[in-house]
Amino acid sequence: MPDATAPHAFDIVYAEQHLGTVTTRFTGRPTPDGRGVVLEGVCPGCQGRTRTEYRCGVPGAGTKGLMSWLKGEQAGPGPAGDAAALLEEWHYCECGHPHRLMPPDAVFVGCGASWRVAAVDTA
Ligand SMILES: [Zn+2]
Numbered sequence: 316m317p318d319a320t321a322p323h324a325f326d327i328v329y330a331e332q333h334l335g336t337v338t339t340r341f342t343g344r345p346t347p348d349g350r351g352v353v354l355e356g357v358c359p360g361c362q363g364r365t366r367t368e369y370r371c372g373v374p375g376a377g378t379k380g381l382m383s384w385l386k387g388e389q390a391g392p393g394p395a396g397d398a399a400a401l402l403e404e405w406h407y408c409e410c411g412h413p414h415r416l417m418p419p420d421a422v423f424v425g426c427g428a429s430w431r432v433a434a435v436d437t438a
C-alpha cells in the first residue's frame with residue numbers, strides 16, 4: 316500500500332491505472348457555497364495532495380444524500396448509506412502536477428491514477 320507520509324513523487328511517469336480500493340484517509344467536506352462536496356487526500360499513485368469537487372446533481376454522485384450525511388443529519392438511509400455515494404466513485408488524481416508523458420488532452424492534471432476509497436472522514 317502507498318505510504319501516505321512519502322513526499323510527492325514528481326518524477327513518476329503519467330500512467331492511466333486503476334489502483335482499486337485504497338485505505339488511505341480521504342476527507343469529505345461541503346464546498347464553501349454548500350452546493351457540492353470536496354474530497355481531499357493523498358494520491359496513492361504519486362503521493363501528491365489531490366482534491367476533487369463533486370457538484371450536486373452530478374450523475375453518479377448521490378449528492379443529495381451525501382449533503383445530509385456531511386451535515387450530520389440522520390435522514391434517509393443513514394450515514395453509511397449516504398457515504399456510499401463517494402465510496403462508489405472512481406476518484407482521479409488531481410495533484411496539479413503534469414506528470415511526464417501526460418497527454419495534452421488529459422481531463423485531470425496529475426499522474427493518471429484512479430482509485431476508490433474505503434472510507435471518507437468528515438472531520
Ligand atoms: Zn497522482
Ligand SMILES: [Zn+2]
Binds near residue numbers: 411412
Ligand atoms: Zn502527482
